[in-house]
Amino acid sequence: MATDILMPALSPTMTEGKIARWLKKEGDKVSSGDVIAEIETDKATMEVEAVDEGVLGRILVPEGTEGVAVNAPIAVLVADGESVPEAGGAAQSAGPSAAPEKVEAAAESATASKPAAAPVALSAPEPEKDWGETSEITVREALRDAMALEMRRDPDVFLIGEEVGQYQGAYKVSQGLLDEFGEGRVIDMPITEHGFTGMATGAALTGLRPIVEFMTMNFSMQAIDHIINSAAKTLYMSGGQMGCPIVFRAPNGAASRVGAQHSQCYASWYGHVPGLKVVAPWSAADAKGLLRAAIRDPNPVIVLENEMLYGHKFQCPVDEDFILPIGKAKIERPGKDVTLVGFSISVGTAMAAADILAEQGIDAEVINLRSIRPLDIATIVESVKKTSRLVTVEEGWPFAGIGAEIVMQIIEHAFDWLDAPPVRVAGVDVPMPFAANLEKLALPQPDWVVDAVRKLV
Amino acid sequence: MADTPTSNLAAGRNDPSLDTEGLKRAFHDMLLIRRFEERAGQLYGMGLIGGFCHLYIGQEAVVVGVQMALKEGDKIITSYRDHGQMIAAGMDPRGVMAELTGRATGYSRGKGGSMHMFSREKNFYGGHGIVGAQVALGIGLAFANKYRGTDEVSMTYFGEGASNQGQVYESFNLAALHKLPCVFVIENNRYGMGTSVERSSAASQHLWRNGEPWGIPGKQVDGMDVSAVNAATREAVAYCRAGNGPYLLEMSTYRYRGHSMSDPAKYRQRSEVDEIRQKHDPIDHVRSQLLASGVEEAELKAVEDGIKAVVADATEFAKTSPEPDPAELYTDVLVEA
Ligand SMILES: Cc1ncc(C[n+]2csc(CCOP(=O)(O)OP(=O)(O)O)c2C)c(N)n1
Ligand SMILES: [Mg+2]
Secondary structure, three states, rough: EEEEEEOOHHHHHOEOOOOOOOOOOOOOOOOOOOEEEEOOOOEEEEEEEEEOOOEEEEEOOOOOOEEEOOEEEEEEEEEOOOOOOOOOOOOOOOOOHHHHHHHHHHHHHHHOOOOOOOOOOOOOOOOOOOOOEEEEEHHHHHHHHHHHHHHHHHOEEEEEEEEOOOOOOOEEEEEEEEHHOOOEEEOOOOOHHHHHHHHHHHHHHHEEEEEEOOHHHHHHHHHHHHHHHHHHHHHHHHHOOOOOEEEEEEEEOOOOOOHHHHOOOOOHHHHOOOEEEEEEEEEEOHHHHHHHHHHHOOOEEEEEEEHOEEEEEEEEEEOOOOOOOOOOOOOEEEEOOEEEEEEOHHHHHHHHHHHHHHOOOOOOEEEEOOOOEEEOOOHHHHHHHOOOOOOEEOOOOOOOHHHHHHHHHHHHHHHOOOOOOEEEEEEOOOOOOOOOHHHHHHHOHHHHHHHHHHHHH | OOOEEEHHHHHOOOOOOOOHHHHHHHHHHHHHHHHHHHHHHHHOOOOOOOOOOOOOOOOHHHHHHHOOOOOOEEEEEOOOOOOHHHHHOOHHHHHHHHHOOOOOOOOOOOOOOOOOOEEEOOEEEEOHHHOOEEEEHHHHHHHHHHHHOOOOOOOOOOOOOOHHHHHHHHHHHHHHOOOOOEEEHHHHHHHEEEEEEEHOOOOOOOHOOOOOOHOEEEEEEEEOOHHHHHHHHHHHHHHHHHOOOEEEEEOOOOOOOOOOOOOOOOOOOOOHHHHHHHHHHHHHHHHHHHHOOOOOHHHHHHHHHHHHHHHHHHHHHHHHOOOHHHHHOOOOOOOOO
């Protein structure tokens, strides 16, 4: 049966090429893998290998011909002993006839209208569930309790990281867990973030639920390839087959006087990535409720903790089942004159600013984001509809930061409600300095927020 | 060191580990991969496959010999050069070809492509495009086996080019430290894109010794001989199943085609490729072993015809399957809890 040999595309961008040389003559036997011709493409001169076996019955395009379109028949291959069909190609008989299909496929994708992204639900947020009785605990205890509760509940949950076991956690967050759960589930790692993050991600792909503790988020940059390329994208790349239920948690952002390499905020970095969820607790209740939700979530979740908050005490529900939903912000302080939005330690900054503003007769509403991705824009929109003014507060850098994202989304969803341009309060756009005075100058203070608000009202 | 690493190269060719039935299966599986890959190359030329497409032609003995040493439940992970692994693991050529052409019926529903396919059912964990990443992920599969208390192993494949990545050595340390049941399989096809192993690795002659600092036993294997591959893998797998920790196999093999489709092939001589194809082709080798053992030419021809039909069917299936629905753009980003 005669088959056409078509002009192949030898690179993703090639549409036509030159037949530089025929290496087989009419009448030559060819077997699969034999080089039959050389073609000059847009990139280089390349060899064309035969796929099928047979005899080169006729060369349709002589060597030296330029501008031969991809998929045009260039020769006819026949079976040994078979006669060569007259003139033209063999396309109508048995030749692979992909050319028209390709065109069709391309035309289809060109006309396929872009599906609308899932619309953002902007209905008024539901009120927070009342969990009843509370007691005062530190953020550190809240995180530890969350892990212990979830590890008791699910034997597939384990904690892995540097100094999480015998040392009891570099910041004492995992205190007591080794005693309760043993070395099989509280697993000390050598200083090898890239390796153990890949290892934990691989384990999660099989359905285990690792909690990966980085000593601080700064070191997750060693492992960011696995967080993004391996953990966040595999579900999509596998067409929904292979989820990755894993938690990456660590103190994030500035601590105190630890210099440029130990003080970075990763909210914007990880918040950028589809396939990740990112939470940033402020209070003990946030920490406990969000970490429990993160561990139970079937997706990779980044938990941005804050070293400065570990020792802070907050009221936290005592209910054994207490958990918070990922993706819901909390109004920490209702107000009517201006909306202040913060996350993690910046919630405290915003709350302090709100106190000062109250003395000046300005009633600020403070929103604790709790979750960076998904972002609860509905709650912020509702607030801005009431206050008509927005100030975002974060310790990270301003460029392409969380504030920039919130402001843009408010412009998209609530532009007409604004009475003044929104303002971002952010960390200063420099690597973190060491000197005490300079460090203080680099991080948002309540005064900065007050000043920003005073310009708006 | 638990085992003295030895070179298997000299002994390799006539290793008796596969009997006639085994050789027949190997012949079938290797030829299926080769014909599948040739067809994939052709579909690429026709514009039905786009982007990257890394063919496995020349290396078939490696995955087939390895696969025949595994049991149900063993896990597999590799790089972007993954079509051979998937077919050897028993994944359906239709689903693989449909994914190559970006169709809704592909293993990743058209969202992964040539480099990213997965199968929970066949314990195939991808399909990874970042050179070396699959090695750390692979010890994670081994970690999971150990955590769950099974005797399953993780077959973690990577190229000799990938063997220069830092995370490979982090993984060697972790696997040895925690005695993880992981067989590291270096597919040394002599080139990483256009860089020969001699130009990329200071230890180019003995990558099988790269685990020595961590006490990981290693072996260099003639990766063009499916029996030798199978024998070495059996040994490695038994070692891992027994709880001894990881094992390293360096498979000496060769890639006939370009790195991906647009490869100018200026970094090696055509004569080098021809020499290996003519004298060391893994499929020809098995074919002559089978003929020598009395198997009829006609039987092998029947196998070939069967394979042709399977590949033609997979091609037709891929070509006639629809592209993914536009709504698929937004699905599978997150698992809905
Ligand atoms: C981290 C990273 N760097 C570079 C590349 C580009 N790249 C893709 S494959 C490849 C060569 C890898 O060679 P080898 O590991 O020997 O595998 P082979 O292609 O021979 O199977 C390179 C450099 C990549 N995909 N990922
Ligand atoms: Mg290579």
